Amino acid sequence: MRILLINPWICDVAAYDFWLKPLGILYVGAILERWGVEVELLDFMDRHSPFYVSFLENSGLRIRQGRYGSGKFYHEELFPPPPQLQGIPRRFKRYGWPRKIAEERVRKIIRRFDAVFITSCMTYWYWGIVETVKLIKEICNLPIFLGGIYVNLVEWHARSLGKEHGFEVVKGVGVAPVIEAMRKLTGYEYSGDFDWFEDLHPAYHLYNHSLPYGVLMTSVGCPMRCTYCITPRLWGGLKSKKAKKVIYEVDMLIDMGAENIVFFDDAFLLNPDVDEVLDLLAKYAGKVRFLLPNGVHARLLTMELACKLKRANFVLIYLGYESSGSLQYKTGGKVTDEDLKKAVHNLKKAGYGPEEIKVYIMVNMPGQRKEDVEKAIEFCENLDVDYSLNEYTPIPGTLDWVGLVKEGKLDPDVDPLLLNNSVLPYWWEHGMDVETIEKLKRIKNRRLR
Numbered sequence: 001m002r003i004l005l006i007n008p009w010i011c012d013v014a015a016y017d018f019w020l021k022p023l024g025i026l027y028v029g030a031i032l033e034r035w036g037v038e039v040e041l042l043d044f045m046d047r048h049s050p051f052y053v054s055f056l057e058n059s060g061l062r063i064r065q066g067r068y069g070s071g072k073f074y075h076e077e078l079f080p081p082p083p084q085l086q087g088i089p090r091r092f093k094r095y096g097w098p099r100k101i102a103e104e105r106v107r108k109i110i111r112r113f114d115a116v117f118i119t120s121c122m123t124y125w126y127w128g129i130v131e132t133v134k135l136i137k138e139i140c141n142l143p144i145f146l147g148g149i150y151v152n153l154v155e156w157h158a159r160s161l162g163k164e165h166g167f168e169v170v171k172g173v174g175v176a177p178v179i180e181a182m183r184k185l186t187g188y189e190y191s192g193d194f195d196w197f198e199d200l201h202p203a204y205h206l207y208n209h210s211l212p213y214g215v216l217m218t219s220v221g222c223p224m225r226c227t228y229c230i231t232p233r234l235w236g237g238l239k240s241k242k243a244k245k246v247i248y249e250v251d252m253l254i255d256m257g258a259e260n261i262v263f264f265d266d267a268f269l270l271n272p273d274v275d276e277v278l279d280l281l282a283k284y285a286g287k288v289r290f291l292l293p294n295g296v297h298a299r300l301l302t303m304e305l306a307c308k309l310k311r312a313n314f315v316l317i318y319l320g321y322e323s324s325g326s327l328q329y330k331t332g333g334k335v336t337d338e339d340l341k342k343a344v345h346n347l348k349k350a351g352y353g354p355e356e357i358k359v360y361i362m363v364n365m366p367g368q369r370k371e372d373v374e375k376a377i378e379f380c381e382n383l384d385v386d387y388s389l390n391e392y393t394p395i396p397g398t399l400d401w402v403g404l405v406k407e408g409k410l411d412p413d414v415d416p417l418l419l420n421n422s423v424l425p426y427w428w429e430h431g432m433d434v435e436t437i438e439k440l441k442r443i444k445n446r447r448l449r
């Protein structure tokens with residue numbers, strides 16, 4: 001049995017490679033290999049693939065590279081945009097490999113396979129799946145299975161898309177959806193008698209080329225219940241990896257050339273082994289940089305942990321703050337102003353400069369006033385740390401989502417394309433309008449000049 005794994009394009013009005021790697025499908029690869037299935041990977045979002053790089057060079061295109069291996073994606077505009085987005089004054093694009101390159105790669109290898117497994121992420125990126133499936137269907141008629149976050153959050157939509165475009169949907173996380181897809185494909189019940197997260201490692205070797213950065217997770221899930229976050233519902237609690245397994249994966253990425261290793265846990269500091277992980281990572285200082293771009297819990301960032309992060313050469317630490325004012329409590333109480341102040345103090349004492357600490361602020365949360373965002377900005381500026389303004393969107397299945405549907409402020413059957421955080425303010429009448437959001441963003445831009 002041979003399976004082709006595909007990480008599909010992203011279709012959006014904006015996208016940037018802030019260390020995006022399809023960890024889910026890399027674990028699927030590891031699970032399949034454990035069963036003796038032969039797998040290959042086509043990652044349409046891989047900026048370091050030799051095919052993509054030589055296409056850019058031959059076309060004389062220079063795409064801007066960012067810090068620590070991040071960078072811009074190549075894109076092609078999709079015109080006209082999907083009908084749902086007509087009237088929204090933003091250009092809709094397909095990010096990642098040029099279509100020509102993706103088509104060439106699929107045509108060249110597809111005959112070797114019995115089926116295609118595709119992963120999914122944000123619900124509002126589903127157009128990338130449509131584009132990917134259309135490309136495969138133009139070339140062959142292999143069975144296609146789709147799993148991932150989009151399927152888990154809006155299963156009804158994924159199933160109807162599957163009917164329309166001819167693919168099967170498998171729901172769930174971990175090994176269960178892979179067992180289901182293989183059962184449908186072969187009629188055989190594969191065994192899930194292993195811990196996919198602890199016993200397996202993401203199958204990075206499927207890239208077949210060096211990578212300037214790699215992404216890992218020392219845990220999945222979170223025991224907290226913030227109203228805007230889907231993580232607790234998706235994973236049903238915290239599942240963590242032992243320190244020595246984390247170190248094995250770090251070595252694996254270093255062997256592949258990674259100079260930047262990014263931890264994308266939702267609750268990195270809640271891993272019971274976090275102290276040991278950081279102590280062990282210290283041996284790589286000078287050899288590799290570590291990054292925490294997913295907003296760690298400020299309340300847990302003690303002086304001791306801040307010193308360990310510094311010793312291990314963590315060069316970028318994002319803290320989750322989201323909003324000032326009463327919303328901090330109303331949304332779950334994960335952080336207060338005092339928590340953030342202490343965390344920043346500890347990081348600075350440990351030797352971090354203002355440009356190495358970044359605070360996430362959300363804009364357009366339900367019930368959030370413009371003044372809440374302005375105060376949050378002012379608070380960060382007084383702490384002398386950088387901040388990032390992120391536009392909010394209600395994620396299907398979160399407590400916010402349930403509340404908004406109940407209050408009649410959101411149609412539960414809304415097309416996920418309209419939930420794109422850059423698109424939401426153009427049509428949703430229960431949040432901030434585009435102009436207010438732009439004004440808030442300009443505060444930062446003005447101060448940067």
Ligand code: SF4
Nearest residue numbers: 222224225226229266
């Ligand atoms: S926002 Fe962070 S703390 Fe809150 S539930 Fe999600 S992962 Fe946990």
